[in-house]
Amino acid sequence: MLTYSLEERGGLPLYEYLYRRIREDILNGTLTAGERLPSKRALAEHLQVSVITVENAYRQLEAEGFLLSRPRKGFFAAPVELPAAAASPAAVPQDAEEPVWRLDLTSGQVDVSRFPVSVWARLTRQVLSEGGAPLLTPVHRQGLPALRRAIAKDLRDRKGMAVAPEQIVVGAGAEYLYILLAQLLEGAAFAVEDPGYPKIRKVYGKCGAFCRPVPLDGQGVDPAALAASGAGALHLSPSHHYPTGLVTTIGRRQALLRWAEERKGVIIEDDYDSELRFTGRPIPTLQSIDDGGRVVYMNTFSQTISPSMRLGFMVLPPRLLERYRQELGFYACTVPALDQHVLARFLEGGHYEQHLSRMRKEYRSRRARVLESFRASPFAGRIAITEQGAGLHFLLRLDTARSDGELRRRGEALGVRLGFLSEYAALPRPGYAHTLVVNYAGLEAADLPRAMELLAEVFDERNEKV
Known part of the structure; x- marks a missing residue:
């Protein structure tokens, strides 16, 4: 006769505790395939629970395929594959932590505070x-x-x-x-x-x-x-x-x-x-x-x-x-x-429409301030800016002997994230080198002096080590 200590069920309902214990016995082989279980009434009397409790547990086990019901014969343990020895669970890859950038020129997202x-x-x-x-x-x-x-x-x-x-x-x-x-x-x-x-x-x-x-x-x-x-x-x-x-x-x-x-x-x-x-x-x-x-x-x-x-x-x-x-x-x-x-x-x-009007006014002003800062920067004589008076980005061509990869690594070492035109090309072309895609949407006026200082350090041709 199946015997379980119902005092160990904690907060589980009686039928769910009974269901779990019988399922466990089937999975670990204590109850073998084809073995007949006690009748609902017999098990209820043995465990001193109601017949409906046993019936609910049996019906759930039958619904999941752990028990087989045979008319006038009762319930029998169904054949199941016994679980293999527990192996160490595979490690779940964690999301890489996003770095905190001192300056990010790759994000073209609008300033949500203006909404x-x-x-x-x-x-x-x-x-x-x-x-x-x-x-x-x-x-x-x-x-x-x-x-x-x-x-x-x-x-x-x-x-x-x-x-x-x-x-x-x-x-x-x-x-x-x-x-x-x-x-x-x-x-x-x-x-x-x-x-x-x-x-x-x-x-x-x-x-x-x-x-x-x-x-x-x-x-x-x-x-x-x-x-x-x-x-x-x-x-x-x-x-x-x-x-x-x-x-x-x-x-x-x-x-x-x-x-x-x-x-x-x-x-x-x-x-x-x-x-x-x-x-x-x-x-x-x-x-x-x-x-x-x-x-x-x-x-x-x-x-x-x-x-x-x-x-x-x-x-x-x-x-x-x-x-x-x-x-x-x-x-x-x-x-x-x-x-x-x-x-x-x-x-x-x-x-x-009102929101767009405010955005155009804000970003027209922000764009002008950003362009003015670049043109007054220490590296102004080494850059050429291409912009069409639209959107939240422009192209900046830099006169440099460094490759785009070198500039990217120098920027990352200083906490500066740069984007390059060459990264957008499916077919590489030499003419795309040394051209940055500057997304300026996140550049506030107060941030511009420090942004120019950081870029001057990244672009500095004399300093080989950052």
């Missing part, structure tokens, strides 16, 4: 107070209709884009949309700008797509190289290329549209930071001059609201929209309903 948190909190309370079915009901697979209407209106008002809300697909950030596009355009090779944002190549590559790096000239993607690549899709940022800052000319845009029409290809316009243009009028989007329905437009709110706002969207031309619904329409929307409701009101109420 109107109080407005966002008020809108969130409004949505929650109204509550009910809208928040608890799954949103449309392409995104909340109210948000898609608000985005369509914003695109029309700020960028002159005639977009129907039905063309918009909302997703959890740009990377998720890259994955959807890789699936939607399955079989096509993707041409990507070289140099360009490495994560684009990595995401497409992990989705099984072939990436063909295509070089840039002074006007944008080289059409001849694009045609020679054999690609059926082109991913580019024509309004402000990262990291060079290049703006694709109108003539080149028209040439790329002709390529797409002749090739029956697709152009993916990644408009990641056009909201942060500081001089002149906004650059018209490629999508707005596309008469053939060959351009997929995409953008994200991570750059303008907060990096934690994992919410982006793409605008599909009609022919691709139908294909998307047929082939990928089974995907649920990946953005929480609450975020979509609040963002819709943020857009509808004009708060987003």
